[in-house]
Amino acid sequence: xxxxxxxxxxxxxxxxxxxVGVRARMGAIMRALPVxxxxxxxxxxxxxxxxxxxxxxxxxxxxxxGYALQMLLPDGLRLPLFAALSAGGAVIVFGPAQxxxxxxxxxxxxxxAHLPLPFGWRIAAILVAGAALALFRGGVWTPPWSxxxxxxxxxxxxxxxxxxxxxxxxxxxxxxxxxxxxYFFMLPTVCFPLFPVVDYKTMWRGWTRAxxxxxxxxxxxxxxxxGLVQLLLYRLVYHSFSVDxxxxxxxxxxxxxxxxxxxxxxxxxxxxxxVIGMMHLYGFALPATSHNWVLASNFTDYWRRINIYWKDFLxxxxxxxxxxxxxxxxxxxxxxxxxxxxxxxATWALHSYQWFWIRKAFPVAWQDxxxxxxxxxxxxxxxxxxxxxxxxxxxxxxxxxxxxxxxLALRTVATCATIVMCWAVWSTRSLAELGRVMSKLAxxxxxxxxxxVAGVGGLGLAxxxxxxxxxxxLERAGTPDAALRVGPLSLSWGSLRVGAAAxxxxxxxxxxxxxxxxxxxxxxxxxxxxxxxLNRGDAAMMDRGYYEELTDVSRFNxxxxxxxxQKPLDWDRCWAFHHLDTFPTFEMLPSRRVAFMGVVMTTxxxxxxxxxxxxxxxxxxxxxxxxxxxxxMGGGTDDRLTFENVAEDKLNATPGxxxxxxxxxxxxxxxxxxxxxxxxxxxxxxxxHPDVVMVTAVDDLVWVARExxxxxxxxxxxxxxxxDQAAREAGIGRGTPYEVAMAKIQPYRERVLRxxxxxxxxxxxxxxxxxxxxxxxxxxxETPESLVxxxxxxxxxxxxxxxxxxxxxxxxxxxxxxPLWVAPWDRHxxxxxxxxLGERLYEAIRNDPGF
Amino acid sequence: MSETQEIQGKVKAxxxxxxxDGEDPAALGPETRLFTTGILDSIATLKLVAFLEKEFDIxxxxxxxxxxxxxxxxxxxxxxxxxx
Numbered sequence: 001x002x003x004x005x006x007x008x009x010x011x012x013x014x015x016x017x018x019x020v021g022v023r024a025r026m027g028a029i030m031r032a033l034p035v036x037x038x039x040x041x042x043x044x045x046x047x048x049x050x051x052x053x054x055x056x057x058x059x060x061x062x063x064x065x066g067y068a069l070q071m072l073l074p075d076g077l078r079l080p081l082f083a084a085l086s087a088g089g090a091v092i093v094f095g096p097a098q099x100x101x102x103x104x105x106x107x108x109x110x111x112x113a114h115l116p117l118p119f120g121w122r123i124a125a126i127l128v129a130g131a132a133l134a135l136f137r138g139g140v141w142t143p144p145w146s147x148x149x150x151x152x153x154x155x156x157x158x159x160x161x162x163x164x165x166x167x168x169x170x171x172x173x174x175x176x177x178x179x180x181x182x183y184f185f186m187l188p189t190v191c192f193p194l195f196p197v198v199d200y201k202t203m204w205r206g207w208t209r210a211x212x213x214x215x216x217x218x219x220x221x222x223x224x225x226x227g228l229v230q231l232l233l234y235r236l237v238y239h240s241f242s243v244d245x246x247x248x249x250x251x252x253x254x255x256x257x258x259x260x261x262x263x264x265x266x267x268x269x270x271x272x273x274x275v276i277g278m279m280h281l282y283g284f285a286l287p288a289t290s291h292n293w294v295l296a297s298n299f300t301d302y303w304r305r306i307n308i309y310w311k312d313f314l315x316x317x318x319x320x321x322x323x324x325x326x327x328x329x330x331x332x333x334x335x336x337x338x339x340x341x342x343x344x345x346a347t348w349a350l351h352s353y354q355w356f357w358i359r360k361a362f363p364v365a366w367q368d369x370x371x372x373x374x375x376x377x378x379x380x381x382x383x384x385x386x387x388x389x390x391x392x393x394x395x396x397x398x399x400x401x402x403x404x405x406x407x408l409a410l411r412t413v414a415t416c417a418t419i420v421m422c423w424a425v426w427s428t429r430s431l432a433e434l435g436r437v438m439s440k441l442a443x444x445x446x447x448x449x450x451x452x453v454a455g456v457g458g459l460g461l462a463x464x465x466x467x468x469x470x471x472x473x474l475e476r477a478g479t480p481d482a483a484l485r486v487g488p489l490s491l492s493w494g495s496l497r498v499g500a501a502a503x504x505x506x507x508x509x510x511x512x513x514x515x516x517x518x519x520x521x522x523x524x525x526x527x528x529x530x531x532x533x534l535n536r537g538d539a540a541m542m543d544r545g546y547y548e549e550l551t552d553v554s555r556f557n558x559x560x561x562x563x564x565x566q567k568p569l570d571w572d573r574c575w576a577f578h579h580l581d582t583f584p585t586f587e588m589l590p591s592r593r594v595a596f597m598g599v600v601m602t603t604x605x606x607x608x609x610x611x612x613x614x615x616x617x618x619x620x621x622x623x624x625x626x627x628x629x630x631x632x633m634g635g636g637t638d639d640r641l642t643f644e645n646v647a648e649d650k651l652n653a654t655p656g657x658x659x660x661x662x663x664x665x666x667x668x669x670x671x672x673x674x675x676x677x678x679x680x681x682x683x684x685x686x687x688x689h690p691d692v693v694m695v696t697a698v699d700d701l702v703w704v705a706r707e708x709x710x711x712x713x714x715x716x717x718x719x720x721x722x723x724d725q726a727a728r729e730a731g732i733g734r735g736t737p738y739e740v741a742m743a744k745i746q747p748y749r750e751r752v753l754r755x756x757x758x759x760x761x762x763x764x765x766x767x768x769x770x771x772x773x774x775x776x777x778x779x780x781x782e783t784p785e786s787l788v789x790x791x792x793x794x795x796x797x798x799x800x801x802x803x804x805x806x807x808x809x810x811x812x813x814x815x816x817x818x819p820l821w822v823a824p825w826d827r828h829x830x831x832x833x834x835x836x837l838g839e840r841l842y843e844a845i846r847n848d849p850g851f
Numbered sequence: 852m853s854e855t856q857e858i859q860g861k862v863k864a865x866x867x868x869x870x871x872d873g874e875d876p877a878a879l880g881p882e883t884r885l886f887t888t889g890i891l892d893s894i895a896t897l898k899l900v901a902f903l904e905k906e907f908d909i910x911x912x913x914x915x916x917x918x919x920x921x922x923x924x925x926x927x928x929x930x931x932x933x934x935x
Contacts, residue, residue, distance in 0.1 A: 170914040205919055304892065315893055320913040323897065332901065336894070386894050393870045393890045395878040 024211050031214035032071045034495040038221045039064045039281070041502035042228065048509035049529055051231050052271065055093045056191040060278075062088055063187060067217075067281050075210050079178035082282050086185040093190045094149055101145035102153055103185065105133070109157055110180050119169055126161065137360060147360075151193040154357025156184050159197045159350075162317060173201040187282075188275040193358050194268060195275045197313045198286065206285035213283045218494050220280025223288070225498050227273030228505070232528050234266035239527040245433045246743040247785065251448035254440040255455070261427035262294075262420045265306075269293070272307075295463050297411040299378040300386065302419060310347075319343045336387060337380060344376030371426035378418070394471070408467055409460030416459060430737040568598075571826070574670065576603050583716040584676035584707075588669050597636035597822060607684075609633045610666040611645070617689050622659035622851060625667055625685045625769070627677040628696035629703070631776060632668030634834065636822030641831045642666065643776075646838025651845060658851060665690065673703030674756045675719055681760060686767050692851070693764045694772045697797065698808075701789045704756060705749040709741040722755035750796060757800035765801075770850065773802035774841070779811050779820035779833050803850065807840045854935075858907070858928040865902050866924075870895055881925045886918040896921060903927070909934040 045051075046060050066085040073081055090099035112125045136143040137150055160183065167173050183200055208216045241260040248254050269290035276286045289308045296302035303311055319339045326335035348368055356362045428434040444452075508525060576592035579585065590607040593600060604612045617623045626632055626644050634642030644664040651662040665688055667680055677695060685693065704723075711718030712727030714734040726748035732741045757773075764771040775794060782790065790808065798804055811817060811833070818824070820833040829837065845851045859881055867876055870890055885891040891899065899921065900911050909931060920930040 166914065170912070172914055172919075201917070201919065300892075316914070316917070319893070320916055324913040324916075327897075327901070332897070336897070383894055387898075390869070391892075391895075393874075393888075393895075395871060395874045395883070395888070395890075 028211045028214065029071045032067075032217060035214070035217045035221055035281075036064070036068055036071070038495055038498045038502065039067060039224075041499060041506065042221070042224055045228055045502055045505045045509075048506060049228075049232065051228060052191060052274075058092045059089045059187065059191050062092060063278050063281060066187075070210070070282065078210060078283065079182055082187065083178055083181040083185065086181065086187045086190075089187045089190040090152075090185070093152070094146075098146050098149050102149045102156075105145075105153065106156060106184055109161060110184060113161070113165060113168060123165065126165070134356075137357060139360070150360070151358040152190055154354070155189050155193040155196040158354060158357045159313060160184055160200070163197070163200050163313065166317060167200045173204045179204065182284075186279065188278045192271050192275050195272055195309075196354065197309045199309070199312055199316065202312070203284055203286060206287075208283045208285055210283065216280050216283060216285045219285070220277040221498050222494060223273045223277030223280065225277075225501055227270045227275075227277055229501075230266050230270030230273060232505075234264065234270060235528050236524070237263045237266060239524075245429075245437055245739050246746065248437045248440050250443040250445060251441050252451045254437050254443075255452065257437050258424045259420055262423040265290075265293070265423075272309075292466060294416060294459070295412055295466050296415050296419075297408060297463065298382050298415055299375070299419075300382040302415060303375070303379050314343045314346060318346045333384060333387060336383060340380045340383060341376055344372050344379070347376075348372040367426050367428065371422055374422050374425075400468070405464050409463050412463035413456050413459050429739060432737045433739040436740055436743055570595075571597060571823075574601070576601060576609075577669075583711070583719040584672060584679060585716055586671070597826065597828070599636055599638055601635075602639045606665075606688075608666050609639075609642075609668065611639075613663060613665055613688070615688065617663070618661065620660040622662050622692070623688065623690045624662065624664045624692040624694050625681075625688060625690035626664055626694045626696065627672075627681060627685070628668035629672055630668075630670030630828060631698075631778065632666065632696040633670050634666075634668075635670050636826060636828045637831055637834050641834055643829075643834040643837035643841060646835055647841040647845065650838070650842045654842075654846070657846065658849070662845070662851075664694075668696065673707045674700045674753060674760075675704060675707045675723065678756050678760050678763075679719055681763060686763075689767075690769050692770045692772055693760070694774055694805075695760060695802070696774045696776050697793060698775055698777060698790060699786075700753055701749050701793050704753045705742060705745045708745055708749065708752055709738065712736070712745075713738070713741060720755065720759070722752050726752045750792060753793065754796050754800060757797055757802065761801040771802045772805060773797040774805040774844075775808050776837055776841075777808045777810055778827060779814075779817040779829050780827055781817070805841075805844045805848075807837065807844065810836050810840050854932060855925075855928045858931045859924045861906060862899075862903070862924055862927050862931075865899070865906075866890065869898060869902075879924075882923050884922050885924075886922045891921060899927075903931060907931050907935060 043057075043061050043064050046057050050057070062085060066081065070078060070081055087099065087103060090102055093099070094102065109126065109129060112129060113122055115122050115125065117125075132141075135141045137154075164180075164183065168175065183198070183203060186198070189195065237260070241256050241263065243253050243256045243260070245257060248257050272289050276289065279286050287308055291305050291308070293302060293305045296305050319342075322342050323335050323339040326338055330338070351368060351372075352362050352364060424434060425431075509529060574596045575594040576589050576596065577586045578589045580587055588603055588607040588609065590603055590605050592603045595601070601609060603609055606613070606615075632642075632644065634644075639645075644666050648662055648664040651657055667685060669676070669680070672680065674695075674697070681693065708718070708723045708727055709732060710716060711723055712730075712732040712734075713736065718724040718727065726745065730741075730744040730748055732744055736744070761771045773794075775790065794804060794806070811820065814820065814836075820829055820836075822828045822830045863876070863879055866885070867874065867879060871879065896916055900916050903909065904911055911930070911934075915930065919926070921927055
């Protein structure tokens with residue numbers, strides 16, 4: 001490297017050997033032992049709660065082992081050790097071959113930055129290399145490495161290279177081989193692609209020698225703990241604040257819907273704390289970020305708090321250069337305004353640039369434009385006011401009056417409310433959906449009022465208490481190095497505090513092995529421990545996405561995206577389906593053998609997912625025609641082991657039935673709701689002369705709403721007049737956004753379902769078949785709302801004239817339902833689930849004198 | 852009075868006048884951290900830079916307007932002295 005400059009003794013990474021005596025080293029080791037003990041506890045917490053990803057658990061364990069090794073090494077080997085650990089982290093995450101590619105391409109870029117050429121030539125070479133990499137990333141060229149390394153490669157180089165070149169040109173910090181490796185490949189990055197920006201100069205300014213680093217290490221452990229707690233809080237928020245736009249009916253639900261996206265930032269905040277905390281363990285005293293962002297009292301304050309790394313990056317690379325250039329020609333206020341607006345435009349553009357490297361897409365979403373425009377305008381207004389009037393700053397604790405406290409509380413609440421709205425717009429699918437939710441803010445009952453008063457009051461009070469504490473901290477921090485001055489007593493107090501918190505968290509994980517938890521608490525603990533558990537909204541979206549292709553989950557839905565990431569691309573594609581131009585838009589093809597949902601699926605000559613049957617009913621046979629959806633079709637289950645085959649086989653194998661033989665003809669088709677089943681009944685079933693028509697159902701109120709909305713939105717002509725009528729009365733047209741249409745159809749769906757059921761029952765009676773509705777559960781815990789729906793649906797079916805077979809309690813005795821799923825991303829029952837259903841159906845038929 | 856002390860004195864007076872009106876001057880020492888304590892935020896930094904350029908007839912580059920050069924009165928005096 002040609003740029004080795006500026007190497008103050010304290011930052012050189014190579015303290016004079018003579019100065020580091022054996023005593024000093026032993027002292028440093030003794031001070032590091034409590035930190036190591038806390039780290040081991042943290043590693044157990046990460047493992048116990050399965051935080052972030054399995055890869056993170058392994059990388060964190062590596063970081064802890066590296067910390068122990070670091071204690072034994074001389075100061076000069078700390079950076080090589082950190083580089084080696086970073087390489088090890090890449091191998092853990094990607095395997096040796098892909099890790100080698102990651103490092104090779106990265107080293108090539110770093111090498112270009114240090115070519116013995118004029119700086120402009122080096123920039124040109126890097127731009128050419130960047131363009132070539134963009135062509136690889138965009139899929140124009142095929143790289144020799146796997147696409148899995150792109151997000152991490154992007155995180156390491158897309159912004160850091162800009163900062164690095166900026167500081168290199170200005171010779172603003174010391175440079176060197178190990179420093180470059182530590183900066184670009186820093187260990188935590190392999191698990192956190194959303195932490196791409198670190199300032200090179202700040203990183204080396206805060207680097208601390210080993211013998212002075214114990215307080216830095218302790219602070220790192222505390223930040224790691226803070227990060228872990230925030231990630232757990234995130235899981236609580238994720239599960240507790242789940243509300244579907246269509247189900248929002250009153251003010252407190254609307255508030256939950258609006259606040260949720262803002263609070264989900266806890267995940268980013270937690271991961272940032274983990275990254276920065278881990279860097280502290282190796283002596284990098286990086287600045288704090290996401291510092292009590294909910295308590296910002298104005299927009300500039302919020303912009304400073306939410307992500308200080310991004311704010312500093314923009315200030316350094318965009319704002320300051322623009323301002324310094326303009327201020328020589330324009331006035332200060334005009335320069336400030338232009339520089340701020342350009343900085344926010346850059347934020348939006350770089351957001352999409354980041355998405356390109358991480359996700360191979362360059363999104364230009366209206367939500368992004370609205371969000372960043374609103375934020376930019378608010379921050380600019382705030383800055384202009386501050387520049388004009390000035391902002392009161394204090395060196396000593398101010399006298400606080402009731403008026404100042406109230407003012408602070410009101411400013412904090414107002415700022416928070418405005419930013420919550422910005423985030424709600426940023427994350428909404430459509431303005432119509434958001435508008436409908438907002439309209440429910442006016443529906444206020446006593447309970448809503450109590451929640452709102454508690455929320456606003458709590459936030460205001462927190463702002464007041466936080467300000468007092470902050471003032472005291474700043475008074476102490478005003479003196480040099482006070483922030484790093486941690487004596488033995490406070491060090492041990494910090495260790496105890498962290499250790500106690502870690503033990504408490506571990507207790508939460510492992511206590512259920514020894515203690516009995518009430519079901520509600522056990523459920524909360526399970527939410528905290530289970531990273532793949534989806535909240536109600538996402539679970540519904542996963543079920544719905546299967547049929548409606550609503551799988552754009554990348555923007556604000558990391559859990560669902562994580563689950564989908566494991567799902568094969570062709571999982572839902574069924575080559576045995578044939579497209580129709582009319583309702584229900586597809587049908588099953590006969591005599592096919594295809595791969596579907598991970599198994600081989602066979603259709604017989606009559607286009608049933610079933611064994612072969614004769615058209616004529618054999619004498620003495622009770623023939624049952626089964627109509628249903630994917631569950632009844634047996635998606636993801638072997639041909640012979642679907643629940644109807646299990647029941648049929650057992651009925652025929654067990655003597656004592658009322659009929660010598662039973663046949664269950666499976667007409668079920670994945671994606672067919674009640675209206676589609678009625679259509680299929682009319683079209684295909686009667687020529688088989690069934691004695692019984694068995695319709696499986698569980699989500700028919702939801703299904704019939706989708707079928708009605710699909711017709712109203714022009715996907716097909718509504719098959720039955722009642723559906724068309726309901727859509728008209730609900731005011732749903734072709735341009736109505738889907739979520740809004742689903743909300744509008746809610747009051748009408750029971751009426752439509754009754755009409756569909758009436759039609760099925762009427763046809764059955766005309767053909768002398770007995771109509772039976774079988775309620776079979778999915779392997780999932782129903783929500784109180786869906787249980788109400790199911791009970792209503794049973795009443796509708798009974799009123800229409802169906803005989804009811806209720807198998808909804810089939811899985812009640814099964815504590816963990818996940819082993820009954822076809823796959824983590826697909827909660828259809830697998831062979832074990834079908835076996836349980838088949839057994840219950842057999843019993844129901846055998847015990848029913850009507851069969 | 853040395854050059855450094857003179858610079859520190861002028862900068863201290865400016866900071867007290869512009870950002871810390873009414874505060875005890877004794878509380879602002881040569882090593883008081885201006886960035887860490889929030890006295891210098893991005894707008895205040897720009898005001899301070901404008902003051903330094905005008906008062907001492909120097910040019911401060913964009914990349915120099917950061918905590919490394921402006922965190923304490925000592926840092927500021929060092930930066931100004933290096934440019935005179």
